[in-house]
Amino acid sequence: MIHTPVLIVGGGPVGLTLALALSRQGVRSMVVNDRKETTTHPKLDVVNCRSMEVFRQLGLAHKIRAAGxxxxxxxxxxxxxxxxxxxxxxxxxxxxxxxxxxxxxxxxxxxxxxxxxxEPMQRIAQMNLEPVLLDEARADPNIELRFGSHLYGFEQDDGGVTALIHDVDSGDASQIRSLYLIGCDGPNSRVRNFLNIDYDATRDLLGxxxxxxxxxxxxxxxxxxxxxxxxxxxxxxxxxxxxxxxxxxxxxxxxxxxxxxxxxxxxxxxxxxxxxxxxxxxxxxxxxxRPQFLVARSFGRKRVFIAGDATHQYMPTGGLGMNTGVTEAHNLAWKLAAMVNGWGGPLLMQSYEAERLPIARRNRDHVKKCAAAVVESQFDxxxxxxxxxxxxxxxxxxxxxxxxxxxxxxxxxxxxxxxYRYRNASTIVPDSSSEPPSDDVRYEPTTWPGSRLPNAFDREGTALLDRVPYRSFVLFGSDAHVGEIEPLSQAAALANVPLTWLSVDEPHLRTLLETRFVLVRPDQHVCWRGDAIPADCAALIDRVRGA
CATH class of the missing domain: 3.30.9.10 (D-Amino Acid Oxidase, subunit A, domain 2)
Incomplete structure (x- = not known):
């Protein structure tokens, strides 16, 4: 029996991104992949701006640009x-x-x-992107790669998942025991099929x-x-x-x-x-x-989850296929790390589906509109x-x-x-303000809870997003002193939740943050904001860690 905290099935861009994101938080993983080599087909042609922000946080943006x-x-x-x-x-x-x-x-x-x-977007073919991620994973001691291995099946129990994998050449079998198993194994995902999760929508809509x-x-x-x-x-x-x-x-x-x-x-x-x-x-x-507009009805069960093309299949109009998968991996990795490291609560893994499934559907709707626009522009x-x-x-x-x-x-x-925003999630603390307007084309910066932290630069040229490490929550505070934020720091420390406090005093950044305090998760999304530290800091920390 071989043990690993996280077993990732599928070594494409999403599976490799997930493994690298876990490693940035000190979590080991194993990646099994049917293919022995990276793809030789161009496939995707762009890493969009949000994915480039994710890769920047993981320290990979410059390498991807060099290959694109x-x-x-x-x-x-x-x-x-x-x-x-x-x-x-x-x-x-x-x-x-x-x-x-x-x-x-x-x-x-x-x-x-x-x-x-x-970050601006980056034009790059998948056949050039995958080697960058694979080389990074090969050099990472926290990642074990088993390319040329096939998932035969798995069983899960209250304590973890036992999977059986076969070497595609020799047929030799290995049992892998993990705390969690993640299927990043594409449109015909064996993991999704083993979970008996179907897609929601009509297949082959366009032929x-x-x-x-x-x-x-x-x-x-x-x-x-x-x-x-x-x-x-x-x-x-x-x-x-x-x-x-x-x-x-x-x-x-x-x-x-x-x-x-x-x-x-x-x-x-x-x-x-x-x-x-x-x-x-x-x-x-x-x-x-055959272009598709499909989203899985569920993103996982108990200790087994899916991401990437296993959760959605989109026509490439709008470039949201792999890019949606990257943000799924980004959302999922810090939560897996929290569970492996012992400070994640019982509701944290449930929030993955609650947060990402609506985004997958929203992105599908956008892709449909883009496809209709293409058809109208060319045939009407x-x-x-x-x-x-x-x-x-x-x-x-x-x-x-x-x-x-x-x-x-x-x-x-x-x-x-x-x-995109995570609405009504168990790990997001809503406030009494009305939700700002949201449009799939025009972006309006906001710190409304669930939103991605908007970006701007301080007087030293450092970006707000660059001040959010992937291993920690960050509390941005305006006109605050150490004593004021101490109750929240103590509550985080008691729950073993990593928390960093950063003071913000430039007027344009205060305006951008909208409230005196903004709490940001490791994935750069706002999970709480307010003009005063709450009286029950333990309850706030428990909420954002899924407890």
Whole structure:
């Protein structure tokens, strides 16, 4: 029998992020994964701003940027007849998301009202992201990796979980005993299926789409400065699709089409039509895929939980698949660490589903709206004329207007990325204030309990979010003295809850915090706020630790 505090099934981005997040809190884990190597398919093409904040807290943001698109490269989205043009519109500087990452970081530094994230997003393909996380995990003494191992089954009892894993080559079996088991094993999750948890929604709602991954050393020359746009939405009579440049190599491209090759079409003819001229390229792989809008009915039972694609399957419109999984791992890891380290209460693990399931559903709704916007922009567009006449130019201008008004929600949705809130959770202490407006596109900074702490910089250039270590709660206080916060510190110490007090005295930060005191969890979400330390500090500490 092999013992580990946490057994993680699935070694993709979410499983590896969970293992690394646990290690940052001193908790050991084992990761088992069917595959022996990381993926060779581009898959995702962006780590969004909230996920980059998470990776920053874990000390990984700079490594991910080094493996992704150069920080000075464009992040533009365009609508065009083909990659060779004509281009109807190119969305560039209208929002933070289109800015090169280096320029985005400058804009964030200049922001003092909390309306921007701590980190800009990063364009990177999953085939380039996974090796970064895997290398980090391999070098971590708290993480045992068993790639090439298959989960055969598990049983749980009041004290833990006993799992049986098989080596995929030899068939040798091992029993693993853990306090908790987490399934990060993808859409066909064995962990979810063993728990008999079904998805909530209609499968295959849109039917079958088609994808072609190809490589070319010539296509980048079609774009200004030899930099392919992030996304080129192709719309013209007889052809529609999306050409994605997912990584920094300027050689990999992914073409999405709304249907498989029709009679008389070849893969090459489809790629040629998307490019708009005959260039050299190599087709790496292709095939149909089925976009989904699914969320699991439950996120786990007793000592077994699920995260990532095991909890949700989204069409990539809006880029919320893996990014939702990263924030699930971020929410889950500190709670697991609290239980392993002995200060988490009996309600803490229940709060994972209570907090994250509504967010998964909210994100699904946003993805549906994004998908509808794409369909409308491509298939309900004004007639496109490609000539040089005034009528043709007017038609292309109309296309540009409709594209920007509809498709922009895929990219500019800071509200859904950093504005999500944990409502009515057992570990969040509500106050008497009304909930501020919430929108999936526009983000309004707030410390309303359950919200992510808004970010701004102090006079020394240190960000509020950077002052929240992943191993501790943080009490931000304005005009406070040690004696005033001592009862809360003592209550935390008696419960073995790690708590740090940080004084805030800059006027713009006081305004941003909204109340004199703001208590922030390790995952950077506000769990209590008020203008005075409560009379019953033990009750407050017990609430936020799930006791």
């Amino acid at each position: 698109n150069p920080v000075g490269a464009n992040q533009y989205s365009a609508a065009a007849a083909s990659a060779s043009g004509p281009f109807y519109t190119v969305m560039t500087d209208r929002h933070l998301v289109y800015q090169p990452a280096a320029r985005g970081a400058e804009l964030i530094r200049e922001c003092s009202d909390g309306s921007l994230p701590r 079958e789409l088609f994808i072609i991954h190809f490589r070319s050393t010539e296509i980048h020359r079609l774009y200004p400065n030899d930099e392919p746009y992030w996304h080129t939405w192709i719309m013209r009579p007889g052809f529609s699709g999306l050409l994605v440049s997912p990584d920094a190599s300027r050689t990999d491209y992914v073409l999405h089409r709304p249907f498989a090759p029709r009679k008389g079409e070849t893969l090459e003819s489809i790629v040629d039509a998307a490019i708009g001229q005959k260039l050299s390229y190599e087709i790496v792989q292709s095939g149909p895929w 567009a004004p007639d496109i004329q490609l000539g040089a006449s005034a009528l043709a130019q007017a038609s292309r201008a109309a296309i540009a207007t409709q594209f920007e008004s509809k498709v922009s929600r895929l990219y500019e949705a800071l509200g859904v990325e950093i504005g």
